[in-house]
Amino acid sequence: MISYGSVTKRFRDGTVAVDDFSLSVPRGSLTVLAGSSGCGKTTLMRMVNRMVDPSEGRVAVDGQDVAGQDPVALRRRIGYVMQNSGLLPHRTVGQNIATVPRLTGMDRSAARRKAADMMDLVGLAPELANRYPAQLSGGQQQRVGVARGLAADPEILLMDEPFGAVDPLVRADLQRQLVELHHQLGTTILFVTHDMDEALTLGDHIVLLQAGARIAQQGTPKDFVSAPASDFVRDFLGLDRGQRTLRRETAADGSVLLVDPHGRPAGVLAE
């Protein structure tokens, strides 16, 4: 469980990235921090593993203030998956995935077995273990990133726009897999994105942030779509532009289509 208590982050140049932020992320949840770039969401996430230290307030993991903990030990027990995968280009896929187990003293062969298990878990073919990251597709690299983040069996997984750089089809596949993994492993996942569709797809709890990491609204995906709290939220969801307002239309064969304001079919209605 992660909790933020009145956290403020002021950078040296005087900008306030995070202004008096409080939030409690329940154990086992998949919580999404959403917002446009510069709203402080990544800064908030990096406070959990002490990549950033707050100027004021406290961040606690399982009730323990992280400020009192050795950052290196903390990072090794918190998984981290970043944008553009963040793989180490000079290590093979297998070595990348085995990084944290090796750092924490697991012997080479056990770490290799662990990496193979993780590859299986995220759906990577075993023969990719000896490839270098540059030899993989973007989607494969992201899978390796997820496998590496989970390799030390962390209770918390931090994900910083991990699927931002892959094409929509692959992204949808990765998202589906992440939801499955979350159900299967029960890991607490804190996920950062600027893409509201992604937030609605993944989050069982969504926190939408405005500049300075002020919470515009938090709740389930349904809360957001059915009861947006402000114009900012409506705008961010695209409700203003009517993008999420669908009309029924009956097709020639009698099936009921849902059509967006531009007349494009968004799907069929299942009765």
Add this chain to the structure above:
Amino acid sequence: MSWILNNLPLILDRLWAHVATSLPAIVLALLISLPLGWLAHRYRPLNGPVLTGAGLMYALPSLPLFIVLPVLIGTGVRDAVNVVVALTLYGVALMVRSVSDGLDGIPPEARSAATALGYRPLRRFLAVDLPLAGPVILSGLRVVAVSTVSLCTVGAVLGIPSLGLLFTDGFQRGILAQILTGIVLTVALALALDRLLVLTGRLLMPWARTPSRRTSRRSHRAGGVERAVTPS
């Protein structure tokens, strides 16, 4: 040709002296450049002074240096140590920038990922930063190796043994074969050393050669080769 056959032991002796003088200088230059290059990379205010200072060392004329060094470090004028020290200085002058450039060129996301995974700073430097800077450092080292082997011959003017002695001696005695042997062996030694470094690089950094699936990706192999201007 008969000169070569008649003087084989002498030639081998000079070749060995040349290797024994240039190789330690190359290794020392690398070892000294690593911390200096790291300082220039890590502490921005030091970047200018360190790199400029190192560059200026390369402007020192080598012959006067060979004469001044014995006074400074208390060695004999004919001591090969003078040459090793001088060559090390020139090597450092070239190498520091390669090390600093190599470290500057590490993809920031790789470095940040390593920190987030839980590398301690020293281990991260050795296991992540240094290997990723490797290709650029290697290209600098290749320049240093070749220039050191060629510069090493200058010691011959003071009578310090190296392949250079073959051409100063051959020149004085008018033996063309001796002059040519000295020149050809110097070039051959430089090329052999360069080849050896390339092969070692392939062995140690197989990842730097893997063809990338994305053509737009930044290549680590490209940058960093500097021009070697041999001071005389």
